[in-house]
Structures are given as C-alpha cells and as structure tokens.
Amino acid sequence: MKAIQYRKFGGPEVLEYVGLPDPEPRAGEVLIETTAIGVNFPDVRERMGVYNRAETQVGGVTLPQVGGLQVVGRVLNAGTEAHDHLVGRKVMALMSKGAYAQRAVARADMLVELEDDTDDVVMASVPCQGVTAFLALQVCTVLRPGESVLVHGAAGGVGNLAVQIAKVLGAATVIGTASSDTRRAFVLSRGADHAIAYDSPHWPESVLSITNGKGVDVILETVGGDVFDENFACLGMLGRCVVIGSTRGPGKPLAPRQLMAKAQTLTGVYLPSFFQRPDLIQRGLRFLKDGIGQGLIRPRVAATLPLSRAADAHAMLERREAQGVIVLDPRY
Known part of the structure; x- marks a missing residue:
C-alpha cells in the first residue's frame, strides 16, 4: 500500500x-x-x-x-x-x-x-474536530437548551463545528470570536448569533452587553494568554469555562478562589485522553453523523x-x- x-x-x-x-x-x-x-x-x-x-x-x-x-x-x-x-x-x-x-x-x-x-x-x-467540540459541550460540561455560549476561535476547525453543535443542542445565544471581518462573517454563516473580535480591548463588555449584563453560561476557550484571564469578566453565575487550547500560550496561573464568587467551573478537554472512554467517542461520532445527515451540521x-x-x-x-x-x- x-x-x-x-x-x-x-x-x-x-x-x-x-x-x-x-x-x-x-x-x-x-x-x-x-x-x-x-x-x-x-x-x-x-x-x-x-x-x-x-x-x-x-x-x-x-x-x-x-x-x-x-x-x-x-x-x-x-x-x-x-x-x-x-x-x-x-x-x-x-x-x-x-x-x-x-x-x-x-x-x-x-x-x-x-x-x-x-x-x-x-x-x-469531522471526526477529530467535531468530537472535540461535542465532548466540550456535552461531556466536560452539559450545555442545556436556552443557555448562552461564547466560542473563541469560532472560525477554526473546532470552533465552527462547536457553534453549529451548540445551536443543535438548543443554545439560545451563540457568540463567536474571530480575528478578522472575513472570519467573523464566516462565523455568522455557521449559525452564530453574534461575532466579535477577541483582540479588541473591550470585547468582554460586548459579551456582557449581548447578554444583558448576565454574562455567558459556557465559554469554549482556545486562545489563552490575556484572553484566558479576560474570560472571567463575562462568565456568568454558575458559568463553565472549558479549555480546548491556547494558541497564545497558557498565560498566568489562575487563582482557584477566583471561581468561588460566582460558583464557576473551569475544566478542559484533550481528545486522546478520551480514547480510554470509547463509548464517549462513539457517542460523538454518532451525533456528528446524524447532524450532518439531517443538514443541521455543515462541515x-x-x-x-x-x-x-x-x-x-x-x-x-x-x-x-x-x-x-x-x-x-x-x-x-
């Protein structure tokens, strides 16, 4: 061969x-x-x-x-x-x-x-990127219908599928971040309700404005660096931040007590670690197969x-x- x-x-x-x-x-x-x-x-x-x-x-x-x-x-x-x-x-x-x-x-x-x-x-x-997005939204946390989601790097492979999966799961508001007008237009074309720039100095304020000051329920974090710290300014009460990657590097350590004030959760997803849980891998693959077959997910x-x-x-x-x-x- x-x-x-x-x-x-x-x-x-x-x-x-x-x-x-x-x-x-x-x-x-x-x-x-x-x-x-x-x-x-x-x-x-x-x-x-x-x-x-x-x-x-x-x-x-x-x-x-x-x-x-x-x-x-x-x-x-x-x-x-x-x-x-x-x-x-x-x-x-x-x-x-x-x-x-x-x-x-x-x-x-x-x-x-x-x-x-x-x-x-x-x-x-779709398998690698799609299963990663699925695990982030349905295993590492469970996105519930009516909740709001912020997807960083939403024009990327994992990000654009996460936007679509969030909508399939019933998210009321999906906000995607991307680095250029062209990429933000792509994010909107994938079904996001809003697309903003994560390199804008006041992007957390935009998220708070969109959510009427409450902040989002779930953040999918892919950027790292200063953006990681800024997430907590717009993560709501009982909010969950799921770390998928850190293209700008890991940034400064997080003080665990910072999570206490709003009862927030910080977790992460790394796809190879789930190879010891093939039932969850198969669950993600079936979700993608069905979503694509029904025209709800467009790779x-x-x-x-x-x-x-x-x-x-x-x-x-x-x-x-x-x-x-x-x-x-x-x-x-």
Missing part, C-alpha cells in the same frame, strides 16, 4: 510518500481501505516533534511514523470474529495514528457505520488533495490558508 511516513521530525518536507506492507488488525481492530483522510493541526504538531517535548506533557511519537487521526473507508477484515459484521461496511473512524495510508487499522469501538450514499470527503473532515472542506501531496496540505495549514479541513484522496 501507499502511505505518508516520516522518519525524522521537521517541516512538511520530512513527509515521504512510500510503499509499506498492509497493517494487520489485532483483536478489537479492523482494517479499513480508506477513501478519504482528514488532516488536522495536531498532525502538524506531531510531525514537528512538539509532542515529544517534556513540557507538553503529551505522549510522544515513535519514529518512523504514519500520522493521521481520521478516515472514511470500507472495512476489509476484522481482527476477531466478533467484528466480522463490519466487513464490507462503510465506516468513519477516529484513531491515534496511521490514517495517512491506503489501508489503516482502527479500533472497532471508535468508529461508526455510514450509509453507502454518504459523502466520504465530508465525513472524513467546511477547504480542499481535497492527493495523499501524495500531504506535505502541501501541512504547508497550507501552517500558513493558515485553509478555511476548513483539508481532505486527502488515497487513490493518488
């Missing part, structure tokens, strides 16, 4: 289009002939060696590595008879590695079956490139040229 492998850490140029033996599924796993492969920014960070640095506190990568976290394709065979019923079925799968290949192994408890007429490219664009595919051009896909992500997810076609 053809696959994208890297034998050392570095820039996109370390990604090699090579021939490798087909992987063998073990007990509890299936082998998938891929038809579409989603590209995520964690793939880039993994390739750069970021996760092998002690300060990241993330499990490292063993070289050589075939990266990638999500695929759509058909099951060729199963590692145990218990999963033989999946053979021949189209599936959407989330995995820890190995997606950048014409054939990939996935855990049978971290995939969902798809209808034959499902759009493979669209479905391959944004920025480009479809041949698998052999995975390096170009990584370069596009690093230059922030992609408004949406890049999907790889394993046929080429």
Whole structure:
C-alpha cells in the first residue's frame, strides 16, 4: 500500500510518500481501505516533534511514523470474529495514528457505520474536530437548551463545528470570536448569533452587553494568554469555562478562589485522553453523523488533495490558508 511516513521530525518536507506492507488488525481492530483522510493541526504538531517535548506533557511519537487521526473507508477484515459484521461496511473512524495510508487499522469501538450514499470527503473532515467540540459541550460540561455560549476561535476547525453543535443542542445565544471581518462573517454563516473580535480591548463588555449584563453560561476557550484571564469578566453565575487550547500560550496561573464568587467551573478537554472512554467517542461520532445527515451540521472542506501531496496540505495549514479541513484522496 501507499502511505505518508516520516522518519525524522521537521517541516512538511520530512513527509515521504512510500510503499509499506498492509497493517494487520489485532483483536478489537479492523482494517479499513480508506477513501478519504482528514488532516488536522495536531498532525502538524506531531510531525514537528512538539509532542515529544517534556513540557507538553503529551505522549510522544515513535519514529518512523504514519500520522493521521481520521478516515472514511470500507472495512476489509476484522481482527476477531466478533467484528466480522463490519466487513464490507462503510465506516468513519477516529484513531491515534496511521490514517495517512491506503489501508489503516482502527479500533472497532471508535468508529461508526455510514450509509453507502454518504459523502466520504465530508465525513472524513469531522471526526477529530467535531468530537472535540461535542465532548466540550456535552461531556466536560452539559450545555442545556436556552443557555448562552461564547466560542473563541469560532472560525477554526473546532470552533465552527462547536457553534453549529451548540445551536443543535438548543443554545439560545451563540457568540463567536474571530480575528478578522472575513472570519467573523464566516462565523455568522455557521449559525452564530453574534461575532466579535477577541483582540479588541473591550470585547468582554460586548459579551456582557449581548447578554444583558448576565454574562455567558459556557465559554469554549482556545486562545489563552490575556484572553484566558479576560474570560472571567463575562462568565456568568454558575458559568463553565472549558479549555480546548491556547494558541497564545497558557498565560498566568489562575487563582482557584477566583471561581468561588460566582460558583464557576473551569475544566478542559484533550481528545486522546478520551480514547480510554470509547463509548464517549462513539457517542460523538454518532451525533456528528446524524447532524450532518439531517443538514443541521455543515462541515467546511477547504480542499481535497492527493495523499501524495500531504506535505502541501501541512504547508497550507501552517500558513493558515485553509478555511476548513483539508481532505486527502488515497487513490493518488
């Protein structure tokens, strides 16, 4: 089979289009002939060696590595008879590695079956980012109908899906932040009620104005730095702040007593930690499948490139040229 492998850490140029033996599924796993492969920014960070640095506190990568976290394709065979019923079925799968290949192994408890007429490219664009957004809104906290949500970085992959998921869950008011007029227009097109700039000096005041001074019930935090501290000026009574990322760095430590005055909660989500709870992964995948099938969730595919051009896909992500997810076609 053809696959994208890297034998050392570095820039996109370390990604090699090579021939490798087909992987063998073990007990509890299936082998998938891929038809579409989603590209995520964690793939880039993994390739750069970021996760092998002690300060990241993330499990490292063993070289050589075939990266990638999500695929759509058909099951060729199963590692145990218990999963033989999946053979021949189209599936959407989330995995820890190995997606950048014409054939990939996935855990049978971290995939969902798809209808034959499902759009493979669209479905391959959502597992990592969509499940992260779902876990943030339905597991790390539980967004209730009628509540308000502030989504930072709402034009990004996780953010724009979080906006849509919040609306599906019945949020009364969804506010998205983004860095430019174009990106804020995109946030509104995804269903947000308001779009504001998080680099404005008075953005928390805008949130308070929108919520009639109450503040929001839930904040999905992706920016970090000074923005993290400013969140608490517009997080309401019994509000919950869910940390998904920190593009500006972690910022200053938070004094825990700061949460007491309004009985607020601070929590976080890190997708790989949920691989030990595959029931929650599957729940998220089913939610995405159903939402897309009903037209309630509209993923944004920025480009479809041949698998052999995975390096170009990584370069596009690093230059922030992609408004949406890049999907790889394993046929080429």
